[in-house]
Amino acid sequence: MKLKLAFLLASALIAAPNMVAAQEKGGVINVATIGEPPTLDPMVSTADLVGIVTQHIFETLYTFDKNWKVTPLLAESLPSISADGKTYTIKLRTGIKFHDNSDMTSEDVVASINRWLKLASRGKQVAGFVDSVGTTDPATVTIILKQPYAPLTSLLAFNNSAAIIIPSEKQADTMTDFVGSGPYMLKERKADQYIQLVRFKDYRSRTGQSDGYGGARHQYLDEIRFVPVPDPNTRVEAAVSGQYDYVDSLPVESFDKIKSSKASQPVLLKPFGYPIFVFNTAEGATKNVAVRKAIRQALSMEDMMAAAFGSQDFYALNGNIYPGNFVWSSDAGVAGNYNVADTEAAAKAAKAAGYNGEPIRILTSRQYEFHYKMAQVAAEYLKLAGFTVDMQVVDWATLTQRRTDKGLWDIYITHSPFLPEPALIGSLSTSSPGWWDTPARKAAVDAFTSEVNPDKRIALWANVQKTMYDEVPYIKIGDFNAVAAKSTKLEGVDPAPWPYFWNASVKK
């Protein structure tokens, strides 16, 4: 027994330094991204790339843990919410420093939230509900709402169109000084060459375990460099050669090639998100809900996903808006409305709906090749069902402009990662292109957003999903996975829709 204990002790002593060594500070990593972010101000953009880079520089009051529950970050704890759901009292952590060495106070937080309400797309979504934002002491902020709005905490936690906290004197509409409180600070940005972040030595991490985006942020690395590599084939070759420590957003076809590489290994985020066909519910042929239903009836989600992603290793057929690993997953409304692929019945339904052969304009782009492939398959199914199809293949910048014009399209194709809170889904907004605005939508969405009880909200979300299936503002095509690659020497990076590196370290 003694011998056994001695052996275990010796093993532990041998292993311990290795474990410590694996977590030692130091090292520089290069992260290949899909391009240059359009801005480094995460408040003003909803682009994922902006969030991926800037979440290392700026922090929010809250963030999400690995189970997508809201967890405090700059706030000391989750907000105290009054019984009527209108007053949020937020206690702040103390001793937090910004990268310019100033201390974070409640004045900074109030100014930042006001900037967010004014400038950020998601902030404006909240602004109509907000009565006032104020301070009671240097470490407490109070948000008073005009009516209960349950997604507020999630919105304050999201890194996209983010409610970042910045010094009160840095609140200009156009950000020129990128001063946050995050674990890494911006040292140099050479557009289209690199964004260099260095460890912020006065960073105050939360204590305890790391937990998704929440918990402790260890700052093992000295530097993180984000390098734009816009060509997907080049990103694949760079991953195989081991030039970068992490390579984001790779074509799924490259999975086996990366797996056979000695320098890198694939990172599979399963599931990552879902492609959607958004309908123009305001004008044109698809204004008629019966036509939208006929289109849905004609489509084969299975063939579209197979064309877009090839192997079932990279996609799953799922009509639920959220997959099973989210509390929001529900099959409400799905039965009989997903992956029907009955072109004959669809033809009859279209005729009964009064469809007279008007062209169905599908607006898509090859920026995301899978959008285009799905559009091609959809067009063939729609033609079989007697629809006239006008495929409009444009570049992404043109698409983002044209979709804002009600007169120019009937369906546009986009995709989204699974967002931690359904209220963040852009298409639920009446002003989002698609313009879904009906009494049923209002009743379902308002009930969902004003309910503060988490369990009741889950049931209310199922009702929103059912309403979506009833009124067809958009069609979910399926779940798809994302592929990235990481160096065999890189540790502490978990698959995430917005990969983060504050807990990453390089194996010596």
Place this chain on the structure above:
Amino acid sequence: MIRYILQRLAGMILVMFLVVTIVFIIVRVTPGDPAAVMLGPDATPQDVAELRSRLGLDQSIGLQYFFYLAQLLRGDLGQSIFLNMPVASALLDRAEPTFFLTLFSLAIASVIALPIGIYAAYRRGSFIDQAATTIAMLAASIPSFWLGLILMQIFAVRLNLFPVSGYGGPGSSFFDRMYHLTLPAFALGLVSSALILRFTRASMLDVLGDDYVRTARAKGLAERHVVLRHALKNALIPILTVLGLTAAVLISGAVVTETVFGLPGVGNLVVSAVLRRDYPVIQGALLVIAAIYVFINFVIDMLYLLVDPRVRY
């Protein structure tokens, strides 16, 4: 002569004015919106409209054109919407990789094409001539980006001799940055060499049959002297033209090659600016590129004067 130069300068100013106007119009009538790109996929039309207003894009095209011209007359190319810096600074930042990429590509192309072209013409019909002509034809048909991917696969991925992409990180030395240019320079240089080789061969063939070459040989001059001193000098004019135009194409940004190799050069800047509709950058870059073309053409015409004594204006 001075009158000719003044006429050329006036013509150059007119060309530049037309370029400014045409580029401005094309950029503004092309669909797409920088505000929508910046705000991302979940921005509402109202958000986009607000940002357009802040950027001054809601004004009439005529007014925007007027302001743009006034700005150009002050020597200001404008401010990039996305890069948070003046367009002139963005272009200057990108000048180094593009300039050296051009220089190395041209050097590689010249070192390969000139001797082979001269020799192929001198040994017309020989195996070497036929082989050189065939290979040049094949090389001219290869897109440089495809050749780039092949070079990348062999020398960067399999042999790990060169980086796959990029231009060096923070604090990288000049040598390191040049090292990053090796594969793209070969990809461009090899493809460019085909055109230069064919021009060199054709131009040399034209002069090798001329009387003065026969006379030189009759005088008993060494063949090397005849070919390199007498024939080559007279064959240089079309070769210079094609070298100049190749340089102009390369310096204006080897668009696809820079994108494939992730080089932060002028070509990459233009591609990114077009994709995100960064109007000031597109306008400024195309203006500078046009100026480079016009200037290089002007320089080539002046070089004719030096190379060919028969050319007089």
